[in-house]
Amino acid sequence: MTLTFNPLLATHDESLPSRAWWALLNSFVLARRGVERVVREPSQLLDVTIQPLIFVLLFVYVFGSAIAVPGGGSYHEYLIGGMFGMALVGTAQGTAVGVSTDMATGLTDRFRSLPIARSAVLTGRVVADLLTEVVAIVVLVVTGFAVGWRIHNGLADAFLAFGLCLLIAFAMTWVGACAGTMVKNPEAAAAVGFIFFLPMVFISNTFVPTQGMPHWLQVVANWNPVSAVASACRNLFGNPNPSSDISAWPMQHPELATVAWSIALIAIFAPLAVHLYRRKTLR
Amino acid sequence: MGPSPLACRTTYGTVLSVIVQRTSTPAGLGTIAIEASGLEKSFGKTRALAGLDLAVPAGTILGVLGPNGSGKTTTVRVLTTLLRPDKGTARVAGYDVVTQATQVRRRIGLSGQAAALDESLTGSGNLVMIGQLNRLPRRKAQQRADELLSRFDLADAADRGVKTYSGGMRRRLDLAACLVTSPPVLFLDEPTTGLDPRSRIALWEIIRMLVADGTTVLLTTQYLEEADLLADRIVVIDGGSVIAEGTSDELKTQVGGDRLQVTVVAESDLGVAKSVLAHHAEGEVHVGLDRRCVDASVPAGAAAIPDIAAAMSAAGVVMEDLGMARPSLDDVFLTLTGHSADPVPDPNMTAEPV
Numbered sequence: 001m002t003l004t005f006n007p008l009l010a011t012h013d014e015s016l017p018s019r020a021w022w023a024l025l026n027s028f029v030l031a032r033r034g035v036e037r038v039v040r041e042p043s044q045l046l047d048v049t050i051q052p053l054i055f056v057l058l059f060v061y062v063f064g065s066a067i068a069v070p071g072g073g074s075y076h077e078y079l080i081g082g083m084f085g086m087a088l089v090g091t092a093q094g095t096a097v098g099v100s101t102d103m104a105t106g107l108t109d110r111f112r113s114l115p116i117a118r119s120a121v122l123t124g125r126v127v128a129d130l131l132t133e134v135v136a137i138v139v140l141v142v143t144g145f146a147v148g149w150r151i152h153n154g155l156a157d158a159f160l161a162f163g164l165c166l167l168i169a170f171a172m173t174w175v176g177a178c179a180g181t182m183v184k185n186p187e188a189a190a191a192v193g194f195i196f197f198l199p200m201v202f203i204s205n206t207f208v209p210t211q212g213m214p215h216w217l218q219v220v221a222n223w224n225p226v227s228a229v230a231s232a233c234r235n236l237f238g239n240p241n242p243s244s245d246i247s248a249w250p251m252q253h254p255e256l257a258t259v260a261w262s263i264a265l266i267a268i269f270a271p272l273a274v275h276l277y278r279r280k281t282l283r
Numbered sequence: 284m285g286p287s288p289l290a291c292r293t294t295y296g297t298v299l300s301v302i303v304q305r306t307s308t309p310a311g312l313g314t315i316a317i318e319a320s321g322l323e324k325s326f327g328k329t330r331a332l333a334g335l336d337l338a339v340p341a342g343t344i345l346g347v348l349g350p351n352g353s354g355k356t357t358t359v360r361v362l363t364t365l366l367r368p369d370k371g372t373a374r375v376a377g378y379d380v381v382t383q384a385t386q387v388r389r390r391i392g393l394s395g396q397a398a399a400l401d402e403s404l405t406g407s408g409n410l411v412m413i414g415q416l417n418r419l420p421r422r423k424a425q426q427r428a429d430e431l432l433s434r435f436d437l438a439d440a441a442d443r444g445v446k447t448y449s450g451g452m453r454r455r456l457d458l459a460a461c462l463v464t465s466p467p468v469l470f471l472d473e474p475t476t477g478l479d480p481r482s483r484i485a486l487w488e489i490i491r492m493l494v495a496d497g498t499t500v501l502l503t504t505q506y507l508e509e510a511d512l513l514a515d516r517i518v519v520i521d522g523g524s525v526i527a528e529g530t531s532d533e534l535k536t537q538v539g540g541d542r543l544q545v546t547v548v549a550e551s552d553l554g555v556a557k558s559v560l561a562h563h564a565e566g567e568v569h570v571g572l573d574r575r576c577v578d579a580s581v582p583a584g585a586a587a588i589p590d591i592a593a594a595m596s597a598a599g600v601v602m603e604d605l606g607m608a609r610p611s612l613d614d615v616f617l618t619l620t621g622h623s624a625d626p627v628p629d630p631n632m633t634a635e636p637v
Contacts, residue, residue: 022418029415037403040444044403106399110460113363114416115388 023117027124030111034098034128047090048136052083053143059207060147070209073240080144081239082206084161085230087136088169089201092176093193095129099180100189103280119274126173133169137162152238161236164258168229171265177273181280205230209242222248225265228257316341316468316499317362321371324357324523331357332368333523339501339516341467344494346514347503348616354523355503356396359472362501363393376468392461392469396476398453399460400445406432406456407441410463417464424463431459435489451482458489469493471502475509487513507616521620534615542569542614543587544578545595546604553577556600563587563594569614578608 014022038044056079064075099122102108111121151158179196183189203217204210204226210218221227227243231254234241243251250257317339324332332354339345349355360366362373364384373380376390400409407428414424432441435455440448448456454474461469471490475483490513494500504510510517511531519527519534527534543564547556553570557577561568564579571577581587585607595602 025418026416029412033401033404033408033412036408037401040405040408041403105402106395106397107401109360109365109395110393110399110413111416112365113388113391113393114413115385116416 019117023120023123026116026120027127030120030124031127031131034125035131038128038132044094045132045135047094048087048132049139051090052087052136052140055086056080056083056140056143056147063207067208069240070211070242071240071245074148076148077150077237077239078209078234078241079207080140080147080149081234081237081241082204082230083140083144084137084165084233085204085206085226086201087133087140088165088172088229089197089226091129091133091136091169092172092179093190093197094132095125095173095176096180096183096189096193097186098125098129099177099277100183101186103181104185118278122177122273122277126170126177129173129176130166130170133166137165149237149239153236157236157238160255161233164232164236164255165229168225168258168262168265171262171269174266174269174273178269178276181273181276200224201226205243210246211242218246219248222246222251225258225261227251228254228261230254232258314341315339315374317345317373317375317501319358319362319371319373322358322361322368322373323370324361324366324368331523332361332371334371335520335524337373337501337518337525339499341499342494342497343515344490344500344502344513346510346517347501347520348505348507348510348517349503349520350505350620353521355505355520356472357523358520359393359395359470359501359503363391363470364388365393389464390466390468392464392466394454394457394461394469394471394474396473398457400453400457402446403444405442405444406437406448406452409445409456410460413460414463419463427463431462435459449482451478451485454478454482454486455489458486462493467498469498469500471500473503473505475504475506483509519616519619527615527619535610537615537618541580541584541607542578542610543581543584543591544576544604544606544608545591545600545602546576548601548603550574552600555598556595556602559594559598559600560591563591569617575603 059079060076064079067075069075069078102111102121102125108121112118179192180189183192203221204224205221206226210221210227213221222243228250231241231243231251233239235244235254243254246252250261315338317337319335319337322332322335323330335354335358337345337347337358347355347358357366361368362375362380364380364387367381375387378386378390380387401412404412407425410428410431411421411424414427415421419427429438429441432438435458437452437456437459440452445453445456458471458474474490475486478486487509490500490502502510502513514531516528516530517534518525527537529537543560545556545560547553553574557568557570560577560579563581563583565582566580568577568579581591583590588605588607592602592605595605
């Protein structure tokens with residue numbers, strides 16, 4: 001048998017475009033790995049499927065009866081926009097756990113001993129996790145329709161809302177990647193999710209309008225990116241959005257605020273994640 | 284490919300015909316495949332490497348022996364470009380591990396202490412992924428994965444999740460993963476830790492066959508027996524530097540040739556046995572960990588056995604056994620470092636090697 005088994009030995013010093021091309025292909029291979037994992041073990045998607053489903057049912061049927069939306073409107077319709085905001089946080093937590101699991105099992109060392117771009121490992125992970133956000137959106141749309149949520153402003157605006165969700169989810173996966181490289185083990189990553197991401201979801205307009213919160217907490221909630229996404233979704237779906245009466249800039253321009261938050265988070269956390277990943281693994 | 288001098292009769296016997304198919308010949312015999320000089324690395328105040336030197340001729344196995352925390356894993360991590368040394372240089376397959384890391388990565392395979400696999404993927408899925416990351420087209424990567432899986436006796440489990448694999452299967456898959464591109468230099472960091480004796484022997488055979496076909500292997504282990512059986516040369520490291528080097532026999536000779544060993548029936552006789560033996564011995568008498576045997580270097584060698592036997596029974600010592608013993612590598616280790624090689628004895632290693 002005379003197969004060429006080590007194509008790498010044929011090439012020596014590579015040009016930049018060639019390196020970039022292979023970094024892209026390697027990221028693709030690693031992203032597909034993430035998808036394959038989910039296909040083989042769909043239970044990994046519980047975070048973005050069953051969990052939001054349970055939250056929707058709990059809030060609609062348990063808390064919803066006691067929550068009045070300021071300015072009127074259906075709480076069912078109010079809640080679903082918030083759930084879109086919540087989903088991106090779940091995605092980030094999944095990334096954190098995934099990154100730290102790879103580090104703990106030694107798989108990261110294997111990847112690093114291969115002649116592949118350093119950024120490919122994290123990029124592959126982030127792209128795969130972004131696809132779970134797509135699943136989360138589909139689940140939420142179906143669940144929402146089942147509990148009486150409707151899109152009132154047309155499909156174009158709805159898809160714009162989904163696009164914004166994906167954009168900020170992409171940004172948040174980089175935050176998750178940072179968290180994953182900083183913690184010692186997957187259990188710690190899950191704990192970080194609970195300590196950091198859960199308050200992030202609750203101190204926002206996800207479940208209840210912020211008007212009833214203490215003043216200082218209102219400020220935090222109104223500037224929380226989760227509030228921005230939720231408000232943007234409510235506006236674009238044509239659902240009740242009492243936050244539009246709040247003078248804080250992100251609540252007046254939630255779509256722009258979502259984009260701004262996304263850009264800021266990516267600019268800070270993507271390079272930071274790659275840096276931390278390199279440093280952690282080189283020590 | 285001709286028959287290998289070390290070809291074994293096992294199911295792995297055909298392994299080498301498919302594992303080693305290189306596109307470019309590695310450094311030929313006689314050249315140095317791995318060399319390190321003056322490697323230093325500290326983590327905070329802990330000095331992991333304190334001026335480590337190594338040289339491994341191409342096509343040989345070097346056993347790196349040392350207790351936990353002696354710097355074995357740090358050495359492997361530096362040589363596989365995962366860690367940058369504070370000082371010193373190292374070359375693998377002719378390339379510098381710091382300045383030519385990519386070139387090094389194209390020529391090495393690493394199997395770390397934990398099987399570095401994606402538990403959620405299948406065995407086949409793992410190998411295909413590694414192949415593709417090494418720039419094999421998908422179809423070729425699949426073909427290569429199938430070959431390796433069948434050669435490593437994993438064909439039946441190819442489409443099962445790695446989660447369901449036994450320890451031995453994981454190790455074989457892990458080794459297969461670092462052979463996807465037939466790298467000329469392999470680093471195996473404690474490859475048999477945690478394996479049952481049967482899986483361990485199977486892995487040893489694979490490693491032997493790889494080397495028979497020209498692969499250079501650096502193998503770390505805390506099992507003296509493993510280094511003894513597998514390695515062409517052994518370096519003993521402690522405190523981050525090499526404290527002894529040589530073949531297994533050379534190291535044993537360093538400790539002082541053959542030793543006479545007396546095993547007593549009752550522990551209460553041990554003190555008397557020790558003093559009787561000390562009378563005939565040269566140097567210190569070593570007391571076994573089980574407190575039932577004593578051994579020492581005896582200048583007269585086997586000729587002293589009748590005298591010692593007589594002296595023992597005159598002193599009232601009831602012996603279970605009396606005989607000459609080659610020093611074990613554990614003796615070497617004790618002599619060299621003043622502490623035992625393996626602080627936590629592994630019950631598996633007490634099994635007789637085949």
